[in-house]
Amino acid sequence: MSRTTITSFDLDRLREIVDVANDASGSSAVDVTFAVLDRVRNLIGGDSATFLDLNGAARRSRHLQWTDGEEYITEGLYEVGDDSDDPFWKYYESSSCSLPDRLNKPMVISDRQFYSEWELARNPMTMEVFPDVYDEILAASPCGPGINLRLLIRRGEGPPFGDLDTFLVRLLQPHLQPLLLRTLRSVVPPVEPPLTERQRQILGLVQKGMTNQQVANQLSISPGTVRKAPGEQLRPPARTKPRGSGWRGLRGQWRRLAARLAVHEDFRIDRDLVLDIVESSLGPLAGRLGDL
Known part of the structure; x- marks a missing residue:
């Protein structure tokens, strides 16, 4: 019982x-x-x-x-x-x-x-x-x-x-x-919601290499709508920094400065010595910074 x-x-x-x-x-x-x-x-x-x-x-x-x-x-x-x-x-x-x-x-x-x-x-x-x-x-x-x-x-x-x-x-x-x-x-991994027809159109054009503005013009929508599409965040970001602003550019600027200092009558600093100092000081950062 x-x-x-x-x-x-x-x-x-x-x-x-x-x-x-x-x-x-x-x-x-x-x-x-x-x-x-x-x-x-x-x-x-x-x-x-x-x-x-x-x-x-x-x-x-x-x-x-x-x-x-x-x-x-x-x-x-x-x-x-x-x-x-x-x-x-x-x-x-x-x-x-x-x-x-x-x-x-x-x-x-x-x-x-x-x-x-x-x-x-x-x-x-x-x-x-x-x-x-x-x-x-x-x-x-x-x-x-x-x-x-x-x-x-x-x-x-x-x-x-x-x-x-x-x-x-x-x-x-x-x-x-x-x-x-x-x-x-x-x-259980989360389930992504299915894409709408418009989202599939956007991603299809993005995969063809079109810019956000080109996609927006093609579909008569705003660039903001294109940016918000699922997967659009995976597009490599457009380069907005001027070339030379990364590690290699910084090193190039130091090289040019070293060349000027080497011939300046008030300094007469050895160019190779300047480069050695720069490389030893900033070199370890190169691996972390990459080409910013």
């Missing part, structure tokens, strides 16, 4: 999980997430715990972590096409798995809220995809268009999860959300 009362031991473990989730020791977000999954699994009495991001419309998951306390598994991008006969996606829309997509709000649910033991055992998703899962708690939080972060705790046998179990996960959910989002961002 499921527990119905929160104990002081439960409260201590809740505090420990929150402290671990807020870890500031410099551990990787993936490692901290595994530590949290282990503790949540023990708190709820699950056989395994999983974290993943899921985009139901795109049939895609970019990151998954799973542990049963002995094995620790990390998986990257998982994506199937619309024509795939993958049984998970085949039954996804008709199962409770798709509820976070449909409601698009934070939630904590369990399979037994929707199915009896008999119904769950005969559910196509259970029979073909999760035959070893007796019950599951799903905690989901939206994190972008069509995407939600999911924490799954599963049991393969024993009593089903009770109201106290889902309540404990509900208490933890807002404290775990920042960690899970940080973990996802640490392993």
Whole structure:
């Protein structure tokens, strides 16, 4: 029979999980997430715990972590096409798995809220995809268009999860959300927004070697619009300094000065001596300055 009362031991473990989730020791977000999954699994009495991001419309998951306390598994991008006969996606829309997509709000649910033991055992998703899962708690939080972060705790046998179990996960959910989002961002590179038709036109002309003004005239837009186009920042900057203003130019100026001093009647300084002083003083800077 499921527990119905929160104990002081439960409260201590809740505090420990929150402290671990807020870890500031410099551990990787993936490692901290595994530590949290282990503790949540023990708190709820699950056989395994999983974290993943899921985009139901795109049939895609970019990151998954799973542990049963002995094995620790990390998986990257998982994506199937619309024509795939993958049984998970085949039954996804008709199962409770798709509820976070449909409601698009934070939630904590369990399979037994929707199915009896008999119904769950005969559910196509259970029979073909999760035959070893007796019950599951799903905690989901939206994190972008069509995407939600999911924490799954599963049991393969024993009593089903009770109201106290889902309540404990509900208490933890807002404290775990920042960690899970940080973990996802640490392993998934940001996605650049797609270019507009106008941006593609600009970059196409830039690649042909046209200046900003020429591109602007060609497309009847302002040069400022051209400068703001994605990728335009990669164009080598126009040379605005006069030639001779860099290291080689500076050295040339000293050479000319040394030549004048060498023949000036008031100085009569040896030209080579001046050049030696200049080279020894400014030479080490050449490697850093380059041709400014």
